[in-house]
Amino acid sequence: MPSIKKGNLQLMKEINTATILNLLHRGDKLSRAEISSITRLSATTVSALVEELIASDMVEEVGERPMVGAGRRATALQIKARGGYVVGIFLSNSSLICAVFNLHGEKIAEFKTGMVSGNEAMMEQIEKALVSCLDDPNVKDCGSMKGIGIAAPGIIDEKGETILYSSYLKLTNLALRDRLSSLYPDIPIQIVNDSNAAAFAEQYKGIGEDKSHLLYFTINEGIGSGLILNKTIYSGYLGASGEIGHIPVDPDGEVCACGRRGCIETVITSPYILKRCQQLALTKEVAVPGTFEELLRRYNEGEDWLQPVFDKVLQVTTIMIASAVNFISPETIVIEGWMKDSPSFMSMLTAELVRFPFPVPFSSERICPSSYQDDGALYGAATLMLQKIFKATSIA
Numbered sequence: 001m002p003s004i005k006k007g008n009l010q011l012m013k014e015i016n017t018a019t020i021l022n023l024l025h026r027g028d029k030l031s032r033a034e035i036s037s038i039t040r041l042s043a044t045t046v047s048a049l050v051e052e053l054i055a056s057d058m059v060e061e062v063g064e065r066p067m068v069g070a071g072r073r074a075t076a077l078q079i080k081a082r083g084g085y086v087v088g089i090f091l092s093n094s095s096l097i098c099a100v101f102n103l104h105g106e107k108i109a110e111f112k113t114g115m116v117s118g119n120e121a122m123m124e125q126i127e128k129a130l131v132s133c134l135d136d137p138n139v140k141d142c143g144s145m146k147g148i149g150i151a152a153p154g155i156i157d158e159k160g161e162t163i164l165y166s167s168y169l170k171l172t173n174l175a176l177r178d179r180l181s182s183l184y185p186d187i188p189i190q191i192v193n194d195s196n197a198a199a200f201a202e203q204y205k206g207i208g209e210d211k212s213h214l215l216y217f218t219i220n221e222g223i224g225s226g227l228i229l230n231k232t233i234y235s236g237y238l239g240a241s242g243e244i245g246h247i248p249v250d251p252d253g254e255v256c257a258c259g260r261r262g263c264i265e266t267v268i269t270s271p272y273i274l275k276r277c278q279q280l281a282l283t284k285e286v287a288v289p290g291t292f293e294e295l296l297r298r299y300n301e302g303e304d305w306l307q308p309v310f311d312k313v314l315q316v317t318t319i320m321i322a323s324a325v326n327f328i329s330p331e332t333i334v335i336e337g338w339m340k341d342s343p344s345f346m347s348m349l350t351a352e353l354v355r356f357p358f359p360v361p362f363s364s365e366r367i368c369p370s371s372y373q374d375d376g377a378l379y380g381a382a383t384l385m386l387q388k389i390f391k392a393t394s395i396a
Helices: 002-025 032-039 043-055 119-134 176-181 194-205 270-284 292-300 304-328 343-355 373-390
Strands: 059-065 074-079 085-091 095-102 107-114 145-152 155-157 162-166 171-174 189-193 214-219 223-229 332-337 367-369
Touching: 002 032, 002 043, 002 059, 002 074, 002 373, 032 043, 032 074, 043 059, 085 119, 085 194, 085 373, 095 119, 095 373, 107 119, 119 145, 119 171, 119 176, 145 176, 145 194, 145 373, 155 189, 162 176, 176 189, 189 194, 189 373, 194 214, 194 223, 194 332, 194 373, 214 304, 223 304, 270 292, 270 304, 292 304, 292 343, 304 343, 332 373, 343 367
Parallel strands: 085 145, 145 189, 214 332, 332 367
Antiparallel strands: 059 074, 085 095, 095 107, 155 162, 162 171, 214 223
8 A cells, every 4th residue: 555655756856847838838927826826736745846956956946036025036947958959850841951949949959961762771870960960069068868769751650659651751660760769779759740739839839839739731733631629630541541632633744743633733733833833834835834833933924825724723722622621511621832922822812711602601711821930840750759858648
């Protein structure tokens, strides 16, 4: 019996400590009295736990808090930025980015390199990136590593922390956590789909902050989507949710990378749009666009011959988003990729969604460009790890 009681007391201490850290992690500067009031822990308990956190370099005192009425001003507390750090890694289709974030979620070091493919080449690239990034002088006085968060495209088994399949990176059953744990023992490691990570970043500190339900789309060379339900990432069975780009919409369309014909991806992603417009330019006897960036610039400048192609893109994008909205009814839809770089296209897309006969009227404020742009997955991977470190546990 005494050992059970001791175990229960230790668990309660861990829960109370995590609760205090979580409050401060959300960006609040709070006094001991305010923490006691919010958590309903006794002043004595809060004081003792705070002293331990200060001694462990996780929390610091930062001046005084204003008080109502007379009396001594209270000392403010916050998470110590350099009380440790987390590493965020983003495996994109074109590059690998490894960055170090302090405990305030601020980037203090970054290493970027070209992308490779295949399990063994990828592991070697990740290991080199970690060594290079951690060797940055800005990391030296930041305490110890608290965790590694990795965002990757493809199907992720987020329980087993395995990349089951990524077509772009040619990865199959890459047991990433197990491989990294052998190099960094006792360090928490979390692997998440890149679109889910970006969606989380937008909901946590971005354009969808404090929204409970958020749908995120990234549309460039491919399509990715991430879903937040009740402020939590929804990955679906074996992490396979969000593969909306491979729904066929045109039986006479082009063959998709997945092997099927006329998927959404073959209509609205940049490589297919560029190819279609290059072919059209030859028939119209106009200058053939060499890159998608040039094509988008010319579309934004109003070249009429491009309108039929982008009308088709608008139609399919509207159907894709409307289908998701009818099924999920998110509060906010975040768009990342080439569409947000075209004000005229975004304006037309918003207007189409406002006109769409949803059961709940759609307001234009519900669709927004991403706030992190193409860094969303990187920040999401790091923020998820910070949340994991500071998240208050509960007794089941």
